Amino acid sequence: MNNKIIRTKLKVVNxxxxxxxxxxxxxxxxxxxxxxxxxxxxxxxxxxTLNSFLRIPLSIxxxxxxxxxxxxxxxxxxxxxxxxxxLKKNDFVDIIMPLGKGFSIPRQRKLALIAGGCGVAPLxxxxxxxxxxxxxxxxxxxxxxxxxxMLINEFKxxxxxxxxxxxxxxxxxxxxxxxxxxxxxDFDFIYACGPTSMLQSLMYLSEKxxxxxxxxxxxxxACGLGACLCCAVPTKKGNMRACVDGPVFDTKDLIELNE
Numbered sequence: 001m002n003n004k005i006i007r008t009k010l011k012v013v014n015x016x017x018x019x020x021x022x023x024x025x026x027x028x029x030x031x032x033x034x035x036x037x038x039x040x041x042x043x044x045x046x047x048x049t050l051n052s053f054l055r056i057p058l059s060i061x062x063x064x065x066x067x068x069x070x071x072x073x074x075x076x077x078x079x080x081x082x083x084x085x086x087l088k089k090n091d092f093v094d095i096i097m098p099l100g101k102g103f104s105i106p107r108q109r110k111l112a113l114i115a116g117g118c119g120v121a122p123l124x125x126x127x128x129x130x131x132x133x134x135x136x137x138x139x140x141x142x143x144x145x146x147x148x149x150m151l152i153n154e155f156k157x158x159x160x161x162x163x164x165x166x167x168x169x170x171x172x173x174x175x176x177x178x179x180x181x182x183x184x185x186d187f188d189f190i191y192a193c194g195p196t197s198m199l200q201s202l203m204y205l206s207e208k209x210x211x212x213x214x215x216x217x218x219x220x221x222a223c224g225l226g227a228c229l230c231c232a233v234p235t236k237k238g239n240m241r242a243c244v245d246g247p248v249f250d251t252k253d254l255i256e257l258n259e
Contacts, residue, residue, distance in 0.1 A: 004034035005096060005225075012091045013069055018150050022118065023085055024061065025072045027093055033070075036060060037102030038126035039216050039248040042072070045094035046080040056080045057243070059122035059193070059216070060098065073121040073151075099225070103214055103248050108134045109188040112211075114202060116142045116176050116194030120151055122216055123193060127158040130191075138162070138183070142176025142194070145169045177201040187211050193218070196257050203251045213251040217242050 010027040017023050043055040061073040074081050087093065103126050111130060115123050120141055130137055137159030143149045146169040155161050163171030164179040172179045177198055184205075192202050193216040206213035219231050219242045226244035233242050234255045240246065 005099060006030065006032060006034065007094070007096045008032075009092045009094050010070070012087050012089055012093060013067075014089060015085070015087055018073070019148060021076050021148070022150060023074055023076070025074060025084060025087065025093075026069050027072075027095075029063070029068045029070050034098065036063060036070075036098045038105070038129050039102030039122050039214075040098040040100050041122075041243075041247065042095050042097035043099060044072075044084070046083045049079050055096070056084070057099075059247075060125055061121045062125045062128065073118065073124075075118040100243055100247050101245060103191055103216070105129055105133055106135065106189060110136045110138075110186065111189045111191065112138050112140065112180065112185075112187045114140045114142075114176060114180055114190065114192040114194070114198075116198045117144070117148070119192070119194030119198070119216075119218065120155075121193070123191065124151065124154055126191060127155060131158045138185070138187075140164070140176050140180045140183070142166075142179070142198070143170075175201075177205065181205060184209060189213070192216070200257045203254065203257070206251050214248050215251055215254075217247045217249065217257075219247070 008030045010030060013028060014026040015023060041057050041059050043057055045055050058072045062071040074084055076085060113123050113127060127137060139155050139159055140162045142164045144166050146165060149163060149170050162183060164174055164176045165171055190202060190206055190211050190213040192199060199215045202213060226241045231242035232239040235253045
């Protein structure tokens with residue numbers, strides 16, 4: 001894992017509306033950027049308010065070497081993300097990255113990627129790297145309804161894509177873990193990001209079917225450097241820090257997840 005971290009200011013290239021509750025921020029890549037692993041994250045500065053004075057931790061959504069861009073998929077939730085939604089081309093963003101431990105990248109395996117809602121954010125970059133390493137991918141994306149479905153064209157170029165919605169308005173009906181179990185095949189590995197209840201279900205499934213599984217936890221983080229200890233995750237090895245020891249964890253090391 002790369003341990004070099006930089007703080008820099010990146011220029012906004014584009015701010016794209018994805019749907020009613022998500023947007024995608026495109027920034028220039030810094031010249032001195034260390035290698036980034038899918039699953040790592042960044043801490044982005046937003047002006048302090050009465051309700052918040054911390055940076056916002058955001059999964060790295062995608063990196064385009066060709067365009068020299070780094071992308072963040074952001075859910076509109078709270079004052080900080082509303083501020084980021086107002087950024088325009090040529091504005092600057094104060095950012096610390098890359099932080100945390102990312103996903104492992106095997107070669108020539110059969111892999112399942114599973115996401116719920118905004119949990120799709122780190123999985124696009126992961127899909128790109130896994131595909132690059134000769135892996136066969138099946139991608140399962142779950143959303144509440146058809147209005148929330150996003151990034152279909154981006155994901156489907158990497159492998160078989162299965163969409164599920166809670167109300168059946170697009171794709172298969174049901175929560176994504178139930179849909180995944182119906183399609184379950186001889187996977188070598190499961191990767192996932194999404195709501196805690198979804199990840200907990202995948203922990204059970206990976207144990208039940210004896211499939212290695214890594215999940216990216218969506219947990220509260222503050223400093224991003226392991227100093228404040230607010231992101232403690234109970235594991236079989238004792239409490240670990242999601243911002244340093246994660247956010248990606250092997251499920252065999254985890255105990256019950258906290259909602």
